[in-house]
Amino acid sequence: MAEMIDAAATPQSLAGAAQGQVERRHEFDRLVQRYHKHAYNIAYRMTGNHADAEDLTQEAFVRAFRFFGNYRRDWPFDNWLYKIMSNLFVDDLRRKPKARLQSLDQPLDMGGRSDDVFLEIPDAASNPERMVMSDELDEHIQRALNSLPADFRMTVVLADIEGMSYEEVSAAMRCSLGTVRSRLHRGRKLLRQKISQFQMERKLAEAN
């Protein structure tokens, strides 16, 4: 197949540009190798399933590669990647007309009942590192995460699962520290309610 091209490039300019691309590609390949599992984990917790998590991870890396020229090298790459991932995820949800999007960045009315809801979980505070989680509880947590609005879910995932600082979450999610704090506050409360609810439902189902 022959096509017309008016190539006015000098050989040097093309070769130089090509060399730059190769170096960029090498650097990026190393980053993919290093971060793809971590990114997948976050994506999994965000999307709640394997297929969507893989898609989101791939899309985030492709987007990162496309804008790699804008990446500020004094920023940790993973934070930058998670920022892209967060944008992708939240934007994608916004595009889906049926997605339930609610803003919870306002005071939450727990109806005075919240204090009565407690989790039935092992005494994690005594030795959190050694806590062994059952598959069932893991599933309840994922379901509870799925029920959170995307912004809240991402905040909780980054802060509490990935252990990022408020500052890192704030940068990754382009929101203020105060917003991070309030989303964590209410996100955790909502999680607590949902997990308790799922456990309760499970118990009732077993009793029946």
Added chain:
Amino acid sequence: MNCRRTRELLTPYSDGRLTGVQMLEVAQHMDRCAGCRDEYRVIQEVKALLRAVSRPQPAGALEYEIRKRIATEEAISQINLCLSFSVRPQRAKRIATAMALSCISVLAVAAPFGAGTLALTYSNQAEKNSGFNVARSRHQELPPMFGAYEGNNFSLFAFAGMPMTDTSRHTSSSRHSDVQSGYDFMAPRNQSYGTFASQELTSFNGPQLGFPIHR
């Protein structure tokens, strides 16, 4: 400090995000308030649960899939690089699409082996048997672009498996029927015709130096 204020601060308290004075006030309040202590315990439990969730492993092919898509993305950006040297806009998109399709398979094959492609530098020495200088490969990993130029006129004659014709300079190229991964390049103005062959993407062990020229 009352319960309402304490509960507002429990999240930053649990994350160690309060000033020393505030930490102390919250702790003192909890010493005498069972309700707030319970509230705090639940926050800690939720945090502990989240810390302890499983780390599902991606499928083994995920890294490969990512790199394959990056290779495609890179091919497209290479095309844009070439096209940025002025192609008629209405044709640019069509060319880019066609070239991207041809690039994908080539680069995807390369991806799992370290994503190498051929290197290119351009020789300033005229080839013996042709009236134009040709692209030479010297390094292992550079995008596969093949060019020829006469004086200051540069013609890109093949790009990642896509031969091209430059009508403004009356040069054209095509895949050579006999030479594997080779190209024929024709520049009628100086009555030159060359066939260029390289082991494109087949070997990462050594650089491919030069292209055999046949009259």
